[in-house]
Amino acid sequence: MTSEWIVSCDEASIAKDDVARFDHLGETYAVVRMSDGVCNVMDGLCTHGKAHLAEGFVDGTTIECPKHNGRFNVLTGEATASPARVATRVYQTRINDSKIEFLKDK
Ligand code: FES
Structure with missing residues (x-):
């Protein structure tokens, strides 16, 4: 399997403790600062x-889902x-x- 770097947002466009x-x-991602x-x-x-995590809240290394307040570790993805x-x-x-880039399997 091959991977490629995907270019997403400009780093400066996202404030600290925020998400875009x-x-x-056809896929959606949350870019967290x-x-x-x-x-x-x-x-x-x-x-x-299936709520959009980009509408959630970032606090340190945690993102909170806007729908039912479930939380994930931004570094590991752990719920x-x-x-x-x-x-x-x-x-x-x-x-x-x-630019913020991420490695995605093709
Ligand atoms: S949709 Fe995210 S916690 Fe329920």
């Missing part, structure tokens, strides 16, 4: 009820608060020329 939605080839400024990309739909129980996918992420 990024859609690409944590309180320390580090960015990470994760699947955009909550594993519990850390009910009713979310299934981990979400996180992607290897890098900054390249001020």
Whole structure:
């Protein structure tokens, strides 16, 4: 299986402790900028009820779903608060020329 780097948002367009939605080839992602400024990309739909995590809230390394307040670890994808129980996918992420890029399997 091969992978490719997908270019998403400009790093400066996302404030610390905030998240942006990024859609690409029919899939949706949540691009998170944590309180320390580090960015990470994760699947955009909550594993519990398919809400858009980009409409949620970021606090440190945690993102809270806007629908039922389930929480996920932004670094690992682990579900850390009910009713979310299934981990979400996180992607290897890098900054390249001020753009947030993530590694996706083809
Ligand atoms: S849809 Fe996210 S916790 Fe229910």
